Amino acid sequence: MNLLLLILTPLLTAVAVLLMRNATQVRWVSFIGAAVQLVLAFALFFAFRNERMAGNTAEMLFQIQYNWFPAWHISFHLGVDGISIAMILLTAFVVIAGVLVSWNVEKMTKEFYFLLILLSLGAYGFFISLDLFILFFFLEIAVIPKYLLIGIWGSGKKEYSANKLALMLMGGSALVLVGLLGIYFNAPEKTFDLLTLSKSYIPAEVQQICFPLLFVGFGVFTALFPFHTWVPDGHSSAPTAGSMFLAGISMKLGGYGCLRVATYILHDAAKDYSTIIIVLSVIAILYGAFATMMQKDLKYINAYSSVSHCGFVLLGIGMMTKTSMTGAVMQMVSHGLMTALFFAVIGMIYERTHTRQVNEMGGLLKRMPFIGTVLFIVGLCSLGLPGLSGFVAEMTVFMGSWERPDTFSRVATILSCLSLVVTAVYILRAITKTAMGPLKEQFATLTDARWNEKLAAIILVVGIIAIGTAPFWLNDLINPATEIIKQHLMIPTPID
Amino acid sequence: MLTIMKSELLVTAIIFLLLFVKLGKGMKNESMLLLIQVLLLLNFIAGFFFNTEGILFDGMYQSTSMIVLQKNILNLGVYLISLLFSSWFKRSEHMPEFFMLMLSALLGMFFLISSGNLLMFFLALELSTIPVAAMANFDLDKKRSSEAAMKMILTSAFSSGILLFGISLIYGATGTISFSELPQHLDGTPLQVLAFVFLFAAFAFKLSIVPFHLWTADVYEGAPMATTSFLSVISKGAVAFIFISTLYKVFQPMQGTWYNMVMILSIATMIIGNLFALRQQNIKRFLAFSSIAQVGFILVGISSGAKEGLSSVVYFILIYIFSNLAAFGVATAIESQTGKENIDDCKGLYQTNPFLSWVLALALFSLAGIPPTAGFFGKLFLLTAGASTGSYFFITIAALNMIISLYYYLRVIRAVFMDKNEQPVEKIKIDLSAKLGLTICAAGIVLVGLLSWIYDYIQ
Numbered sequence: 001m002n003l004l005l006l007i008l009t010p011l012l013t014a015v016a017v018l019l020m021r022n023a024t025q026v027r028w029v030s031f032i033g034a035a036v037q038l039v040l041a042f043a044l045f046f047a048f049r050n051e052r053m054a055g056n057t058a059e060m061l062f063q064i065q066y067n068w069f070p071a072w073h074i075s076f077h078l079g080v081d082g083i084s085i086a087m088i089l090l091t092a093f094v095v096i097a098g099v100l101v102s103w104n105v106e107k108m109t110k111e112f113y114f115l116l117i118l119l120s121l122g123a124y125g126f127f128i129s130l131d132l133f134i135l136f137f138f139l140e141i142a143v144i145p146k147y148l149l150i151g152i153w154g155s156g157k158k159e160y161s162a163n164k165l166a167l168m169l170m171g172g173s174a175l176v177l178v179g180l181l182g183i184y185f186n187a188p189e190k191t192f193d194l195l196t197l198s199k200s201y202i203p204a205e206v207q208q209i210c211f212p213l214l215f216v217g218f219g220v221f222t223a224l225f226p227f228h229t230w231v232p233d234g235h236s237s238a239p240t241a242g243s244m245f246l247a248g249i250s251m252k253l254g255g256y257g258c259l260r261v262a263t264y265i266l267h268d269a270a271k272d273y274s275t276i277i278i279v280l281s282v283i284a285i286l287y288g289a290f291a292t293m294m295q296k297d298l299k300y301i302n303a304y305s306s307v308s309h310c311g312f313v314l315l316g317i318g319m320m321t322k323t324s325m326t327g328a329v330m331q332m333v334s335h336g337l338m339t340a341l342f343f344a345v346i347g348m349i350y351e352r353t354h355t356r357q358v359n360e361m362g363g364l365l366k367r368m369p370f371i372g373t374v375l376f377i378v379g380l381c382s383l384g385l386p387g388l389s390g391f392v393a394e395m396t397v398f399m400g401s402w403e404r405p406d407t408f409s410r411v412a413t414i415l416s417c418l419s420l421v422v423t424a425v426y427i428l429r430a431i432t433k434t435a436m437g438p439l440k441e442q443f444a445t446l447t448d449a450r451w452n453e454k455l456a457a458i459i460l461v462v463g464i465i466a467i468g469t470a471p472f473w474l475n476d477l478i479n480p481a482t483e484i485i486k487q488h489l490m491i492p493t494p495i496d
Numbered sequence: 497m498l499t500i501m502k503s504e505l506l507v508t509a510i511i512f513l514l515l516f517v518k519l520g521k522g523m524k525n526e527s528m529l530l531l532i533q534v535l536l537l538l539n540f541i542a543g544f545f546f547n548t549e550g551i552l553f554d555g556m557y558q559s560t561s562m563i564v565l566q567k568n569i570l571n572l573g574v575y576l577i578s579l580l581f582s583s584w585f586k587r588s589e590h591m592p593e594f595f596m597l598m599l600s601a602l603l604g605m606f607f608l609i610s611s612g613n614l615l616m617f618f619l620a621l622e623l624s625t626i627p628v629a630a631m632a633n634f635d636l637d638k639k640r641s642s643e644a645a646m647k648m649i650l651t652s653a654f655s656s657g658i659l660l661f662g663i664s665l666i667y668g669a670t671g672t673i674s675f676s677e678l679p680q681h682l683d684g685t686p687l688q689v690l691a692f693v694f695l696f697a698a699f700a701f702k703l704s705i706v707p708f709h710l711w712t713a714d715v716y717e718g719a720p721m722a723t724t725s726f727l728s729v730i731s732k733g734a735v736a737f738i739f740i741s742t743l744y745k746v747f748q749p750m751q752g753t754w755y756n757m758v759m760i761l762s763i764a765t766m767i768i769g770n771l772f773a774l775r776q777q778n779i780k781r782f783l784a785f786s787s788i789a790q791v792g793f794i795l796v797g798i799s800s801g802a803k804e805g806l807s808s809v810v811y812f813i814l815i816y817i818f819s820n821l822a823a824f825g826v827a828t829a830i831e832s833q834t835g836k837e838n839i840d841d842c843k844g845l846y847q848t849n850p851f852l853s854w855v856l857a858l859a860l861f862s863l864a865g866i867p868p869t870a871g872f873f874g875k876l877f878l879l880t881a882g883a884s885t886g887s888y889f890f891i892t893i894a895a896l897n898m899i900i901s902l903y904y905y906l907r908v909i910r911a912v913f914m915d916k917n918e919q920p921v922e923k924i925k926i927d928l929s930a931k932l933g934l935t936i937c938a939a940g941i942v943l944v945g946l947l948s949w950i951y952d953y954i955q
Contacts, residue, residue, distance in 0.1 A: 069873075069948045071807070071955050072880060133876075140867045147906065151914045159910060163903070170902050174895035177876070181883040181891060209888070 001047045003062050003078040003128050006088065009036050010121035014114055023109040027099075030113040034096040037120070041085075041092035045477075048085050052480070059484055060130060060195065068134070073184075073191045077131040082481040083329050086474060087127045087256055090336045093463050094248035095120045098241035100456035101344045104351070105153065105239070112153060115145040116241060123249045127256060132180050132192040135261070136173065139221075139253060143169045146250060149242040150234060161230075161237035168230040172220030176257070179213035182206055183265065197265050198488060204268055211269035214262040215277070221254025223310045225284035235303035240347025243299065247306050248340035252332045255313040259325065259485065263317060267488045270320065277318030278412050285311035286415065289422040298346045298356045301430050302339060305382060308419060309335045309390075315416055316397040319409065320489055324400025325482040330474055331397055334381075334389035334467055341378045341460040345371060348453050349434070352446045358430050363439030367446040372435040374457045379431040381464050383424045389467035394420070396475075500550040500559050503567045504610075506542060507603045510535050511596055518592040525586050529578070532595055533929060536575040543568030551612065555674055558612045565954065566737045566810060567606050573730045573817045574602055579933030580825035581722040583832045594634055597627040598726060605734035609741075614663045614673040617738070621659070621702070624734065625652045628727060632719035644718025651711040655701035662694025675746050682749045689753055696757060699742075702735040705795070706765040709788050713772075716784035721831060724780055725824040728787045733813040736791075740798050740809055751801055755885070758799045763893055766792030770900040777838050779827050782904070783820070786863060789901055790816060796894050797878035800885060807955045808881040811944075812874035814954070815862065818940035819871055822859035825934050826852050833924050839908055844917030849924050853912050855934045862941045864905040865898055870945030877951075 013033025020026045044062075051061050060079030068076040080088070098116060105112050122142030129135040143166060151162035184190060186206040187197055202210075220227040231251075235243045263270045288308025295301045309331070316328025348371050349364065350356050365372030381388035384395075401413040449457065467474055498505065514532070517523060523531075547564045551557070578585070578595070585591050604623030611617040629652065633645035667673055669688045670681035682688055700708040716724045743754055769789030776782040797808045829852060830845075831837045846853040862871030875898065883891045926934070944950050 067948075069951055071804070071951060072877065074948075137867050137872070140872065144861065144866055148909075148913065151910060159914060162914075163906060163910075166906060167899055167903055170899050171896070174892075174899055177879065178883075178888060178892050178895050181880060182888060184880070185883055185886065 001044055001062055003044075003064060003080065005040055006037075006044070006124045006128060007121065009033060009040060010117050010124060014117040014121065017110060017114050017117060020110065023106070026110050026113050027103055030099045030117060031096070033117060034092075034099045034120075037124075038092040038096050041089050044080070045085055045089060048080065048082070048477075057480075063130070072133070073193075074133045075131055075193065076134060077193060078128045079130045079195075080128055081484075082477040082479070083256070083260065084127045086329055086333050086478055087252060088124065090252065090333045091120060091123045091127065091249050093337060093459060094244055094340045097340055097344060097456040097460050098244045098248075100452045100459075101244065101347060102239070102241040103450075103452040105241075107153060112149070112239075115149050116245065119145040119149075119245050119249070123253065126253050130194045132183070132194060132197070132261065135194075135257075136176060136180060139176070139257070140170075140173055142250060142253060143173070146234075146238075146242065146246060149245075150238045153239040153242065154237040155239070156237045157233070158237045161233040165230045165234040168220055168227065172217045172227070172254075175213045175217030175220075176261075177217075179210040179217060179262075182210040182213070194260070194265070202266065207266040207269035208272070211262055211266040211273055214266065215258055215273065218254045218257030218262060219314065222251050222258065222313060223284065223307045224254075224314060225280045225287060225307075225311070228284060228288075228307045231307055232300055232303040235306065235343070236297065236299040240343060240350075243343040243347075244340040247302070247343060248336040251306065251310055252336055255310070255317070255328065255332050258314065259317050259328065263320070264485050264488060267491065271489060274318050274320055275408065277314060278409065281311045281314035281318055282412050282415050283311075284308065285315065285419045286422075289419040289426070292426045293422060295426075296358050298349070298358060298430065298434070299343070301358075301426065302342045302346065305423065305426070306335070306339055308423065309339075309382075312394055312397050312416070315412070316400060319397075319401045319404055320486075321400045321403045322479070322482050322486040323403060324397055325485060326475065326478045327393060327396030327398075327400050329478045329482065330389075330467070330471070331393035333474065334393040334464070337460050337463045337467070338378055338381050338390060341374065341457065341464065342382065344453070344456055344460070345375050345378060348449060349375075353443060358433045361434045361440070361443070362437040363435070364443065364446070365435040366439050367443060368448045370449045370454060370457075374461065375431055375435055377461055377464070379427045381468070383427045384420055387465070387468045389464045392468055392471040499546045499548045500552060501557070502546055503543060503564065503571070504603060504606050506539050507599050507606065510539065511599045511603070514592045514596050514599075518596075525588070525591055528591060529582060529585050529929075533575070533578050536571070536578050540568065540571040540575050543571050555612045555676055556616045557607070557610050559610055562806070562810075563609050566609055566734075569810070569814050569817065570602060570605060570730050570734060573733065573821065574598065574726075576817070576821050576933050576936060577722060577725060577730075579929045579936070580725075580821060581828055582927055582929040582933075584720065584722055584828060588634070590634070594631060594722070597631050601625070601627040601631070601726070602730070605731065608734055609737050611738070612675050614666065614675075618656075618659060618663060621698075622656060624731065625656075625702075628723065628731060631723040631726065632715060634723060635720045638718075640718035641720065644715045647711050647718075648715050651701060655698045655708075658694050658701075659698035662691050662698065665691035665694065675742075678746050679749055682747065684750050684753060689750070692747060692750060692753065693757075695742075696754070699735060699739045700761065703732060703739065703791050703794075704788050705761050705791060706768045706788065709765070709769070712788060713781045713784040717778055717780045721780070721824060721828040724783075725821055728783065728824075729817050729820050732787065732791065733817065736794055736798075736809060736813060740806055743798065744801065744806065755799055755801065758795050759887065759890055762792050762795030762799065763890070764792075765789065765795060766894060766897040770897055770904070773901070773904045776904075777840065779837050779839055779842075779908075782839060782908075783823060783827070786901065786904070787820065789897070790820075790863065792897070793875060793878050793894065796882035796890070799887075799890070800881035802881070802884060803955075804877075804881040804884060807951070808874075808877040810954050811951055812878055814950075815870040815874040815941070815944055818937045818944065819859045819862035819869075822855050822934060822937035822941065823863070825930065825937065826856040826859070829924055829926050829930060830921060834921055836921065839911055841921060842908065842911045843915040844920030845912045847917075848920050848922060852924065852926070852934075855938050856912060857909055858938050858941050860905040860908055864902045866902075868946060869941050870943070871941070873945040873951075
């Protein structure tokens with residue numbers, strides 16, 4: 001299967017959106033484009049499985065490579081392994097749901113959908129690139145659409161949030177850039193190629209400098225403590241689809257980068273910094289959970305809980321066992337689907353009640369059975385109920401972390417387990433106050449979800465339940481890839 | 497000989513043609529402008545053919561394929577200026593004179609890039625500066641325009657004095673003024689370093705490197721927009737080309753000395769340019785400080801000292817011409833119809849002028865270095881070239897400066913796309929040639945980055 005399709009489909013969709021005449025055409029073109037992306041993602045998934053079943057054990061499949069700026073040893077090199085495919089599936093799910101949820105956007109519809117599709121283009125490109133330069137290129141492509149989405153269609157203090165998000169993310173990518181240049185000039189041969197770099201020896205002192213640059217740089221995207229401050233502001237100000245894309249896709253760019261670029265290439269330094277990563281991620285998990293307790297606004301609740309949940313991703317990467325890294329990737333997928341759904345539901349509620357304050361709502365389940373039910377599903381997924389994706393992913397991270405026998409890791413694991421209790425408290429409180437209890441008078445005439453909202457929610461719920469009930473599909477997909485990363489980490493550090 | 501000096505001869509021919517047309521007095525401004533645009537386009541196209549390398553006048557004048565390419569990049573910029581500012585040109589009473597002055601300055605720049613010894617270099621630099629001062633004075637009824645011209649003349653006279661002093665010291669220290677012989681005589685004695693510092697200061701004046709940048713904002717603000725864009729794009733480009741070849745070829749033996757100077761001044765230029773740009777309201781002053789910051793980035797590329805440095809700088813300047821001219825083109829379209837030139841006046845521009853807004857957004861994103869615009873590739877290659885010396889502290893500062901610059905470019909974007917305005921600028925009529933110019937710029941901003949063969953061609 002040709003991976004260029006994954007880039008060309010959003011590109012063509014974006015161009016087609018610009019050519020459309022009215023809002024209805026724009027919506028349908030975007031929807032068709034997103035549906036094609038979903039089909040492509042599944043086709044890729046099955047093609048990948050077939051190749052693996054047929055015994056193809058190459059590290060990256062479906063590789064294509066074109067020369068691009070040969071003077072700088074840059075090539076347009078694409079390829080996928082299990083981790084990339086998991087992320088691509090996630091992206092496709094979130095994109096189609098986001099397109100459906102935004103059906104009612106009336107203000108500058110064409111520009112809105114154009115930016116959404118552009119963002120998805122950046123994400124697809126990022127997940128399939130095997131050349132660090134184009135990886136960086138796609139990473140930055142995904143930043144500006146977010147800025148405009150929040151700044152133009154957002155609510156509340158949107159200018160402040162948009163600026164904060166754009167500057168912090170660009171700051172992160174500036175660190176990534178310096179780290180990449182450090183690798184480029186100090187590797188035995190000058191190249192940006194991921195596969196070549198992962199096999200070559202990069203001097204230990206260079207790794208010591210470049211690893212923190214890369215990890216923190218990517219970490220900013222995935223709410224690494226203390227660089228998480230853009231998350232609550234950005235998410236709460238963004239329009240519904242914007243929040244979905246931010247939490248569902250964009251934060252995953254960072255996690256993927258931490259794992260695929262920082263940990264994979266600079267494996268010696270990764271082991272040295274493991275302790276710091278674990279400490280920071282445990283702080284993020286606990287801090288995020290406790291901060292959520294204090295929130296009254298549904299979007300802030302989900303945003304702070306995202307900080308906590310993304311902490312598990314970094315914890316899984318920091319623990320550096322095979323199971324914990326698999327768990328980290330599963331947590332990325334699970335959290336992506338879950339928060340996207342959560343934000344979608346919050347958007348639907350807000351559109352009807354015009355409030356996001358938990359205290360002002362009540363009894364919504366009576367008037368809106370569908371939306372209320374989905375709210376319960378996503379809440380239970382967030383607090384880790386077995387049978388839904390959150391449980392599987394967090395459980396895998398914990399099991400992986402427990403494989404490390406030292407006291408420090410044990411303590412860290414136990415501490416982060418404690419956050420589950422806090423999560424249960426705030427989630428249950430939020431959803432019961434919103435959906436249960438007596439129905440307030442002013443909400444007596446509310447209507448339930450429309451077809452587009454139902455479809456979006458169903459697509460994401462199917463994803464969550466599928467992972468929750470049949471995790472082995474995802475597990476089998478990711479495991480060989482994390483195995484390779486683990487083997488890299490096992491290579492003993494050469495002594496100069 | 498004819499083909500070696502082809503670029504200069506063509507420009508001279510156009511100047512004379514304009515002189516005759518002007519004396520004939522038979523032509524209207526519109527048709528004359530069309531004639532000039534066609535001539536400049538032909539001039540640009542001719543730049544791709546009959547290129548020969550060679551040395552003339554006993555080494556005073558040299559031409560290589562790289563030099564021809566650099567000249568042609570400047571030709572392209574001048575052609576774009578003739579398109580973008582058409583509405584201003586049509587209103588101007590002295591349009592042919594403006595072009596004669598501009599082309600004379602361009603001629604000076606060609607000789608500057610081709611110069612093979614310090615005497616030629618000095619003459620060419622004067623020829624490329626003095627007409628620009630006259631161009632700055634072209635809004636004849638505005639006081640600020642004269643003020644700008646006065647400041648320009650005074651500062652450039654001062655920098656010429658310093659340059660001459662430096663040249664005489666170099667001659668005294670080495671006994672030669674030829675670029676090809678100088679490297680053998682340079683060994684870094686204190687006298688030579690002193691002479692080099694004077695020379696460097698003259699370059700710094702022309703490129704408005706901090707702390708020699710003080711004239712820039714005032715001149716940019718006072719001069720007519722066409723002159724401002726010529727100053728910030730073409731004349732910066734030309735001086736950067738000769739600066740880099742002087743450093744790399746002539747002062748190659750003193751690389752250790754100039755590397756430190758370039759690095760320190762680059763950091764100062766980026767930081768000060770960026771910090772001052774943060775607070776500007778007037779869009780010309782804003783672009784003035786942003787162009788100072790861009791020069792800081794060019795210095796990052798120059799600091800590399802290898803052939804990657806040269807090619808990345810030439811590539812960046814090509815992109816910079818497209819991006820900056822697009823920004824000036826939009827600003828002039830707004831200014832010529834409404835007389836407004838503040839950033840706040842652009843609020844809500846997108847509601848009434850989507851085309852102008854998108855071009856402005858592309859231009860500013862390119863200046864800020866955001867993909868997929870070409871500016872991303874330009875900046876990245878400058879930083880990569882700069883990183884080849886292994887000074888990561890320097891590169892980190894440059895990368896962080898990209899974020900500061902993003903902040904103020906986003907400020908304009910925010911005004912255009914997000915801020916609400918009860919009375920946005922009315923729908924602006926753009927004439928055909930300005931539209932063509934903006935479209936070429938936008939296409940350049942998108943394509944120069946994505947099509948990698950353009951970079952290979954430069955190399």
